[in-house]
Amino acid sequence: MLPKALKSAYDDIKQIHPGVKLVVLVIFLRMFGWGFVDPFFSIFVQEFNSSYTVVGLLEAILGAVALFAIIPIMRIADRVKDTRIIEDGQILYFFAIVCYLLAGFFRSIPLLVFGLVLNGIAQPLVVIGSESYIRKHDGVSGSSKAFGYYTALSYFGWILGMIMAAFLVKYYNFTNMFLFVLPSIIFSFFILPKIRENGIASIIMGVRKYFHRVRDLKDIFSDIKSLDHKMIFIMILALFDGIIVMFSYVFIPLFAFSINLPLNKVALLMAVMYMPFIFSFFFSEFTYKMKKTHVIAAGLFISTISFVLLSFLVHHYWIVVLAAMISLSIAIIRPAYNGMITSMTPRSMMGEVTGLNNFVIRIGYIIGPIFTGLVADHFGIKTAFLAIAALSFILGMVTLFVRGYDYLKA
Secondary structure, three states, X not given: OHHHHHHHHHHHHHHOOHHHHHHHHHHHHHHHHHOOXXXXXXXXXXXXXXXXXXXXXXXXXXXXXXXXXXXXXXXXXXXXXXXXXXXXXXXXXXXXHHHHHXXXXXXXXXXXXXXXXXXXXXXXXXXXXXXXXXXXXXXXXXXOHHHHHHHHHHHHHHHHHHHXXXXXXXXXXXXXXXXXXXXXXXXHHHHHHHOOOOOEOOHHHHHHHHOOOHHHHXXXXXXXXXXXXXXXXXXXXXXXXXXXXXXXXXXXXXXXHHOOOOHHXXXXXXXXXXXXXHHHHHHHHHHHHOOHHHHXXXXXXXXXXXXXXXXXXXXHHHHHHHHHHHHHHHHHHHHHHHHHHHHHOOHHHHHHHHHHHHHHHHHHHHHHHHHHHHHHHHHOHHHHHHHHHHHHHHHHHHXXXXXXXXXXXX
């Protein structure tokens, strides 16, 4: 059974567009570099202020800036070269890293905030550019395979970086760990020019030519209204995706650190936590053959059980297992709803809808740390776990209702 699945995966990878493979390589390197700092990033931020709420607010700056940056990006993403968008994002990432380094050395909150702002602009540029290119060059519309490959390789790079960080954190402090991100950014500038692509080669020219503020906002809203009604529910899933991802990224390391888990084990915890994403390509194989609503519902119920148990079981072993189950739920859900987005979106709107998807995810990035930070400060972090579990359960039930609604329509 396993050899057959591996052969099937290998055959599917061979069919993926060469440009997609190069874009995924860039994302792999980016995630590998960030793997050196991401397990400790919320702990790094907590050194500036110990309050969960303040940590959540600082982390939410990144999501808030990304939210506003996405609006022009989603309008021009179908005109400007996706590789140009990615490259500009990588340049901003470089300067964000410099700001984080200086903020750590001088204990400067303004420099930290400026780094988060640059990071917030860079992130949607790289993500929308990458995902838009993948959607445009997905050989089988709605198959989820290209996105499974993209998700698996990017998280494999992230996990590899985290594992290496577990050994290096003994010799370097939080601030110096940011130095390991820079080489991965530099390598991308040698890879991206190899991808041939049509379109405007300048974001600035694209904004001047195609983005006209109020009129474009009206056009975006008009385009969204023309999409399939199911897209609203898929965007709610994207919102939940953002909440879970940011919640896990910020608060699970802080929770582990608060119960005296050593820093190297925090890094390994995060590596194990994100391990399920490596198998996203195999999950996408199943989503192609099964009803995607079934897959999504299963993922949401796994998330519900994981967060409920995490609020009661605080042993180091159980934290590792349950954190991995939380990521497993997203690793199951994400290829499924991305495949639905691709199959329901007209090709001329791929960039715009990719931007919309990322816009909604980043609302989750803002809500996640702020809401859970407030709950954690006032009622305890375990109550925040239960609140997320309740949200996951409700979405799982709604997913089953959506499938039932389709049967009634039929």
